[in-house]
Amino acid sequence: MNRRNFLRLGTGAVMLGSGVTAIPLPAQAASSYRAVVMVMLYGGNDGMNMLVPLDATRFAQYTSVRGALALKTASESSWTTGPLVPVAGGAWGLHPRLAALQLHFNAGRVGALLNVGPLARPTTRTQFTSWRDSSTPNLLPESLFSHSDQQKLWQNGVALGDTSSVGSTGWGQRAADQLSTRVYSFGGNSRFGTGASSSALILPEPGTDMTNMVASITPSNPWAPAQKLTSASQLMMQSPVSASAQMNALATLRKSALAAIDQLSATIKAVPGGSYSAIDSAFTKAYATTPSSTATAYSQNLGKQLYQVAKMIADNAKLGGTRHLFFVSLGGFDTHGNQLATQAALLSQLGIGVASFLQAMISLGLSDAVTLATMSDFGRTFKPNNSGGTDHAWGNYQLVAGGAVKGGGTWGTAPEYALGGSNDAGVDSWEQQGRWIPTSSVDQYAATLLSWLGLSASQNAALLPNLANFSTANLGFLGA
Template identity: 45%
Template structure:
């Protein structure tokens, strides 16, 4: 039984809702930290399966022609692409990120996906390939990305295992974190959005005050039953930590007009008034108040849904990217204000890539390998990582064996294990710790891609 289930069992759903997410506050406070030695990861989960083939497009004549020949009506005009170097272009709605490439703070990692071991099309044809579980399934591929392995049977996520290895706080989620933050002895801690009431922060009145008094009594009453005693300890810790974190989470541009972060996030108006921007605004505040959060290592998860573009892909992906890019720019601007550009690394993940070949509904279907972006001052940007796939249908990187299967579902050239291992190493895990955290990593020759 996890913490949320315990809370629901003991308090009931209504009481839990009134607490505004009690499990948020279960980590132990630590001494105040300066930016020296501090590191944090920000996972940007693009749920639904982002179409990486239109996020990063080859610019050279042969590469673009191969792309356009398969993409057809979904091909982005070459003149609209935003160059990052001479070889590749970003989707035009991501143009605001191009300066970070020029500053060597942005790096694409090509064709990443869950792998049981290095896999080739020749192995698929010979039926000797060992594949990860349940390819092309949303829930299963999300679990593989979030667990960092080749089997959906594992219970924990790589973020939870990472933080347990570091002896640090749990993973903090502003959006849907799925399995990523679950550890052997902890769960993801879900945080409310800007301005959300967080009841245990001391702002009680009327029935809320009575409820708080009741909770204090329950938390401080000695218990002989171990399960009840464990719950009471969780509750007591939660109520204690709420005093420091609750006020930070409630801050909005409207109630803090002189806050420098407001300018970075455009006062959460216009193009910044999106769920992804609000989530990153919360992360920026928590990074600024990291002494209150406690510890020198943190993992935050934000998410954006809607990438399952089986139809109307051009319009839908453009809308999502038009929200994502300014939110990321605002976040990077805030990090610069806080002197934390080199201390925070952001990266994308998604269920899977999508078919290079369009379907008949103006969209694409579920794929496998996908391109991802890594952003931050510590990133060795201005160059790309991994191998760009062969774009020919039935080519070297196409999953399909028979001609009717040739859809441009890329066989990943880089595993999720390697992608995650690179991030975990930057966070301070030793080679031995990384190998223990990612047991499937031993199947691959390289355990560090070098992008950070």
């Protein structure tokens, strides 16, 4: 039995990495508070259909290549293919299921980063062609187009994975350690929240009574093996002096987890209708999903995770400190087939969830203090496959949201919308499918967020070892 599964037996969904204390730091003034919320879209979201250029030239190129998967400016009854929602002064169109974000986009609270992905260093198509068969690990990211590897690289923040100086840790927890804070996850376990000596606190959904989890370490189960496990758990709770580093570490973990239960149980348990009226109002507001149907964020998986984050941010003084990082996730984006319907349903969750979260932050007076940003395994091929879907690619579009965002437009450089063009990683004609070589790196993306959160240039350089390979560390999408 591994260490994490063993901990789950005694603390339910609450997990802590070793070396993380649950004792809150002294509360600070709200004006100095800042938080970053990362939204992981597992499977590889198709950014090319999340945000579409509306200028005549590129829209014609997009429509020509995308064919049956192309979104349209005209409306249709399911809002699966249209209407594209104009933003950025009409230069770009959001997927129709992201209509809830139009108001925030046009108000400057949402923007998009173009063509970002794991890079070891700036890479042109000529260089990629030369390097891809060289087996030189400091030139190109490892295992391109692989789900598990690219998820790892996005969350690791280093294009070389476990061979790098940061090992198997995530840039979120590395930053948290520097800031003497922690990562709080409502999206399960992740590389993002894994550190060398500490890990994210993984928390459950609304309505969960964490105080009842303590019952799992009382000897009420008559089954003999369960009683033995309970006895062992209770011994570890007593922090025995032991020659075993693992036993002492487990004792510390269990004590910290129970301390977290005492600290956070009321916040976690709260559901709409309680004391968080401003947040409840935002997350129970109905948004249109089609011309004839609506949904609330709280009725959806991602929305419930963001509801939990919003309550934690409202209670930031209880958590202690002035800096927090959060991780939430939504899966299902591996759209090799039936992409139009599948992505539409998922983007409904993203659009409604983020819009509700932004409104909650505005109502709390914390809009300028919280930044939300997306990440995903990779983009998807510009050229569709023969199954009504797209395949694994590389560079992708990401959304950034919050009052500190210099929103209303885009940052970075869009790829050339041409198969076999200057950004296409396909060399031979058969592989020219629009797998975009990124023009901005995950390192730069993370460094921009972490600089705003308070890390210095030298701290970012240590946390993101490949950052020095890029002439611009900060991509400029956040204010001071």
